[in-house]
Amino acid sequence: MRMTASGGSWVVGASSSGGEGRGEGFGLANLPMGAWSGEGRGARLGVRIGDSILDLHRCVESGVLARLDGRIQDALAKSVLNDFLGLGQGAWSATRSELQRLLSASCGDLRDAPVAKDALLPAWGITMRLPCEIGDYTDFYASIHHATNVGSMFRPTNPLMPNWKHLPVGYHGRASTVVASGAAVRRPMGQTVQADDGPPSLTACRLLDYELELGAIVGGQANDIGQRVSVAEAAGRIFGHVLLNDWSARDLQKWEYQPLGPFTAKNFMTSISPWIVTADALAPYRVPVPPRGDGDPQPLDYLRWDGDFLLDVRFEVAISSASMRERGMPEMVVSRSRGTDLWWSMNQMLAHHTVSGCRMRPGDLIGSGTISGAGEDERGCLLELTWRGTKPITLPDGTERKFLQDGDEVIVRGSAVRDGLPRLSFGECRGFVLPVA
Incomplete structure (x- = not known):
């Protein structure tokens, strides 16, 4: 029974066609x-x-x-x-x-x-x-615009690594520090270097960043160790989706990430929105995965499925400084992007995760990686938006941001949108930056 925009509910504020109230986007077609x-x-x-x-x-x-x-x-x-x-x-x-x-x-x-x-x-x-006990958390790197932007900052002539278009790149995150929206993020400590040839020191992170992502909550019966999950089967293993903010310490990341990838730069906190928008609710908002372009490699067979899809979810990120809140100013939207900006689908990510026989259990969390579009105002993190801090943004209170400051609040919002269908809200994923302990 799939409700369309014509369906109605007896619950106040639950009109499937939307409205002006805070319940807009949470009609019968959604039910997260x-x-x-x-x-x-x-x-x-x-x-x-x-x-x-x-x-x-x-x-x-x-x-x-x-x-x-x-x-x-x-x-x-x-x-x-x-x-x-x-x-x-x-x-x-x-x-x-x-x-x-x-x-x-x-x-x-x-x-x-x-x-x-x-x-x-x-x-x-x-x-x-938190909607479930998260046993394991894996974060991917699946947006080609994000990967190209970040790669070009450090490798202008070779922004994408040779493997990027052949497999969904990912790393294992920390389930123990996944929190629900509204939890404050404490500025982390870690090893950094002030100059490329300088010695490391233990300091507070100076380059704190957010990352706009889509999260997938895994369900279904856990596969046995050694059992692979196909792309088609993966679609039936994903219960639903959440907004995800993968907080990142860029200066810690720069020093530590080689050769095994980020560690303390990412393990201190990941925020997710509390409502899981179900895969059933999102089915009408599926968009076929576009064919690979001329010159791009075709995925290996285990990453192919004719029915594979992306989700037409529209995202926005806003920032509110302490000064803005004190002066009654609304938050400032700094970027917008879409779920269709991903190169790899969530189903492909799950299939690749299990190709080695890795067990996936109910409640496991998968992150898409930062979702960025092609435009400068579609970049899903400050690293891209300010281009490593060389192009700071100006907030309504007149202050500049290269990276996040203490007292800043980051608000991630998302909605599934399609002509002729009701808007499905994901709600918000909020986080407030506290000084280092």
Whole structure:
């Protein structure tokens, strides 16, 4: 049951066609899932609908979800999504269809039930949590514009490494420092060098940056060690997507990244948006992966699938300085890009991740890498946007930014957009920079 723009809900602020309220983009066509606590209730699962959160624990407890299989109900009564993620695509789709039925304007099964007032809470008075326990986190480098821009800064005559167009380049991140939107990021310490031939010293990061990314939450039954996942199978293993900010310490990264890639420059924090927009909801926003251009190598067979796709998600990044907030100034949007700017699809990333037989478990997180477009205002990090700090941006308070300063807040937003379809909001991924400890 896929709701289109013509579908409506009885929940306030949940018009599928959008609107002006804060719930716009969270209609029946969306129904993202997450974990939350508050209003005297411990950690539990919920669904975002308009201006409200539907308490899934209360729904299970009251019997409103009795049409669903018992295993699904048990999983929805947990505090994180991992058990539900492990049930696979059939359970995900069945749950989505039943929630759409219960929340549609034509159905009174939930609306008229005594539990309705208790099961729906305002979305603004609660605390959002990580939606699942993230066992492993891998970050890729899949945007050709980003890879070309960064490569040209350091290797002007050879911006892309020889392997880049043949495989999705990635590295293993730290699941232990993945946090939900709103958590403050502490400026990290690390080894840096002041000059190329100078000795290293332990200092506070001077070149703190954000990276706009799309994250994928893995679900389904874990593959056995040694078992590969095809590109087509990968599409059924991805439960949904989140916004992701891969905070980066560029001066630490410059000194440490050779020969094994970034380490402390990336391990101190990664932020994700709390609502997982499901793959089912995003299905109408798929765009076929474009054919490779003349002169570009074709992917090896294990990275090919005629049904492969990118997602038409529109992103924006905004910055708000402490001075701007003190003076009541709105944040400044500094860049915009799209999910269709990726060279490698999420399905290809997952397939390549498992080609060696790596096990992927429910709750694992994959990051796309910084998503940048071709234009100068479509660059997904300050390293690109200010071109290594040589072209600083000016904020509305008159201050310049080459990289992030203490007190800055970074806001990442995203929405799936397509003509004739409702806008699906991902919400926001926020992070506030604190001084070094």
